[in-house]
Amino acid sequence: MKRKSHSVSARGPEVISVHAAGEDGAYGKVRHIAGGGLMAVQTGGDMRSTVTSEYINKQASTTTAYQAVSLAPGANLSQSDPYGFAANSMLSVRGLGGNEIGQVWEGMPVNDIETYNGYPTYWADGEDIDSVSLTQGSSSITAPVVNASGGQVTTLMRDPSHKMGGLVDYSYGTLNLQRFFGRFDTGDIGNTGLSAYVSFSNGTAKNSLGPGRQMRRHIDFGFKKEFANGDRMKLVGSYVDMNYMYNPNPTLADWQTSGRSYAWNGTFTPGSSDYWRQNRWKWEQIMMSLPSDFTLPGKVKLNVTPYFLYAMQNSPASSTLSSDGNYYGTEPVSVTIPDAQASGGSVRSDYVGVQSVGGFNASLSRQFGVQKVTLGYWYQYSVDDLSMPFSSVDASGNPASAWSLRNVTMSNGQPYLAEKEHTVTQTNALYLQDEISLLNDRLKIVGGIKTLMMSKAGTNGLPGTQYHVGANNFQPLPRVSATYKIDSHNQVFINASTNTLMPIDDTLYNSYSGGAISTQGNPGIKPEYSISEELGYRYQDRIIHASLALFNYNFTNRQVSSLRYVNNVPVYSTINGGGQTSRGVDFEAGLMPFHGFSPYVSVEYLHATIDNNIQVGNDYLPTAGKTAVRSPSFQGSFGLVYDYKNFFGTFSFKYTGSQYSTFMNDEKMPAYKTFNLSLGYRLPSVGFVKHPEIRVAFINLTDEKVLSGIASPQLNAQTTRGIYGTSIDGSSPGYYIAPRFTTAMTVAAGF
Template structure:
């Protein structure tokens, strides 16, 4: 465990200062304020300085923004992930199928905007799936290494390297390497045969170079909390950093992850009501079955590298530069059956196929959704400070290439996936998709800030232009081979902040943001495997989601910390992405829901430790309506004026943390109102309540062991049985007559079944 840790929250405003242990203040820099109090920390980086037990770091940016620090993160289960850490913040609705936070299939919606509409930034680089916007936050970093996570609920920073951030921004940073050689060891075990082994080594200063670094590795394993299956995760984090002069800093960050996961089954409302937790994949194989769990177990690997740097070029000029690289590779198998003699590859008859197994005239196979993606980019800006004026100019470039092959593998009579793909009679790999996607993103941004009234009033005007160039090739016979689409979005913004005094701040912002279609599927021709006819014609005229938003807020930072704000959005081309199975393969369903109006208010209050207690409360009221009727086929569903999906009217959280340096613990409660899963508002999931509890004890140093501790986390303490989020949204669940008289059949949405009770006991120590 490091003896030097981030002890105060990270915030942004027009000046930056570093306060050292001796009280000295470094020379002011520009724009981003990072207040780093360097001093002795408790195990896990806990400092007990953040209000609300780590749930309310002080914010000064002119937008509604929340966050969590080590004071909260260190007391959560070591198996949890970034999205789960944010579930107490105002308006955040976390949909998870796993109480331990190990599953990649965790989603978040904020003010009704889902994961694919929120910018994800990890150490200065875009994170998560670079095209689909899936967070995959269990792949980012081990919980023990996360320094701070911020969530801007409705806007993003002008410099953010993201084209998803219509619904806000999540920013995660790692802890800094310790200036002292040492490390941390953590061993955890719990229900569902859970165990996690973690070790981190800090180098201290390497020679006399001024470079400090850490590297960590972990192994995590557990059985699914419901149904069969075992999950394994292997992870490595590393960070090196050098600081010199007045504000110069360069870092190198590396994160590698691989998972072998047996997912649990998503569930419909009727299945939840009749079968509940017993509805899942089967643990044994019956020849021809498409519900055997091993036929859905997938593997995925990823790597992220970034080098966020800050340079002081002169007294008034600074530069921020972040080159980055991301690689992702994986395959998601799904069980299905094919009918021999009636199979097409694109528009060509596949001919006689020698399937290894036939059951009642059908061939059991696995449809394998495989992909490889490579992303490289650079984000940089120059900031000039002259008197009362601060000017920032920057550029972001990103290059993405992705190859997707959805092919098939045979299944033996014992349920084993056989080596070797299924081929057509002519020797081609039988596939429903075989395409290559390419994307280049250019973003130019400029903003200017005036500091008036003795630096109490800040007025910032900014403009960002984002150009997205997409193209691709489709290898399926009969498909349009090559396509291309270019788009550009102008994004002006205005921010105003006024500090009445050091304790009171009011702010206002007016933002524009956009979200490019979060899928490659609609761009490519797709064919019916049974007839060879085109089932979906690829399009190159897909429209970006665009939003105009306003926020007004007030903050107080004194005896306690409080934030209250009101927000308003107007959307056009509202995008909804959900997952469905086509020809047995998992794919993304894309819905353009047209216009939407969203209004609401949020509040959060946190208290710094008072007699070692730190309480916290937050809440949000949300009113979101659909502005138009939804096109379905050649008709329209009468959805105008109905409540938007994924928009619970009320959400609330409350909790209290206790920490006297030896004994510590916390208890938190979370409430989420009911929310619609269809645009016709004919199906919704019920409101739910969950609670988590932590207790722990820190011992005195024993030899070279620095403050060993034991911690127990109890998740979903009441074992609530609930649906935690929407996995597949639908236009309507019941058959409905359209505006023009067509009978439009309904389809059942599917949901995340919230994780049941789990307990994890952890023993850790610094050395």
């Protein structure tokens, strides 16, 4: 068996994979990696889990980056759609929400610029992903992220093949899943050093919870230029067009009463506000990244990644509206509603967003003997336009378009809007890192500092007391790590890092109801700041890989992602959770293939507590000492991969302990477990058809009827007396319903 080191530069974390003579499959050569692709070798100074295409390509063809890393220690995936078509999902890590997880795709940030959440179904098809890495609790200093208190997810795409060829697969399954994927590789184009690929997929399926269908069309492409001196440029792009159902998030009482039948209504009643066709979301997005590495005079290395993203969305909900008694901000207005008599006043509340993001991340590095110095700069300019117009529906409750019609108008002919916000965000970051290797590279010490500067400037277009808004955040973010290689198999590591997170855009703006302010915008909300430490140990040889990490976090102004509802539209918001302390242990281990079998196991113990009482009005809830929300004390996973000659398959089990959904700990989500299975067989090549295979994936194998996560945590569920005697009303948290049992068969072949 031969070991080969492959280092990934600033575009992603360092990953060292073990390569050996593997079986050829429709998706290419199958590398032999611990845990069957669930645990690639790591050498860095932090806890990190990397899942490779060897595992991803044995799952359902619809697998997303979040689903790929869902077995990693500390990872908790909340979703309702088994095929990942719908974007209403969330990955939390060590009890920290999706808004605190930095997302990097081929060197560019892909967190939503308004909410900081990540939506991996937009980024890539599973067939084109080479690896997904989850760094628990920290991020690379060179990473272009502003929200990595909970860690970093790094998605790397495959390189174009050096040989001309391609791949075709087709999937059919439960919920009438039908999906086609095709990819073509040009191979090396003459002696130019150029190669490229382009892929296309089209998938549809019924909604897993109630009426409706999901639709997703996607294109990935990559162009790579390799130079004789080892320099390289890689243009990577992705386009997605989606139309999907956003399923409602039940309260605990709703779940106990209705179970999986808690869904939108399949038939329309005039005057109703729960019809499924009015809750169908639309999203189009294109993004491109150009990660490049160059060698400059004086042995200086330049890494530069320019990038661009443009997205359009309509995230609507069903609602009702009358012609009179309305307010445009603080001004009373009457409105004209087409087909109002036929629809009984039912309308669709649209939530329209247009985002454009452009930026670059560049760094210079040079080796000075045992010392390597890196100096970098990241700049990003983003514009976020949000509005809430209304669209009429016909007598059957159907809107005429997935995009907003904007045809509910005021007397002046202008669209009637419930919200109108325009936000420009500029991000500047300077970073300096010094890496020293001592004792014949056995001891490596890395220290650095990133100075992050963010400014937000916006306008509230509704009449009222607020127009211009703005907020700024300047934070120096030092960090240090050290690794010591005891011998060729044993390594210890330690790190300390700092992170920050600005409140989301929604917190800046006033919201209005009945002509009065219903939610007061507050540009003065303090940003989250965290200090984290890890102490870890790794063992890696030709048989077993294992990692153990003890971690500690201290937060001030913890920003907890939640939801609020405006005209029934779920709008992301944040709750300032004050101070928090989190401590715990992560462990994972995987075996190299033995007679085709590669087992994997991961566990986490977490103790997360709130440090102070939380202010509500002029009083405080007695939350000090309570357990933090979304923080199960124990979770564990087991995976087993089999791959020998023609047969292959995977089995996985995940247990997640109970977790509180309120800061007062007066409501919790029960513990749950899920099982998944996949089985496959590789057929002989026939003519130009290379390595055809067939596989069947079983999702939620035992059809566990459970909740999978907390969509909207609340301060308190029950009416609670504050420490000064005030009666503080409670609000019910909302939850994600776990996907039902589904199965998908995929037939694939290369050419």
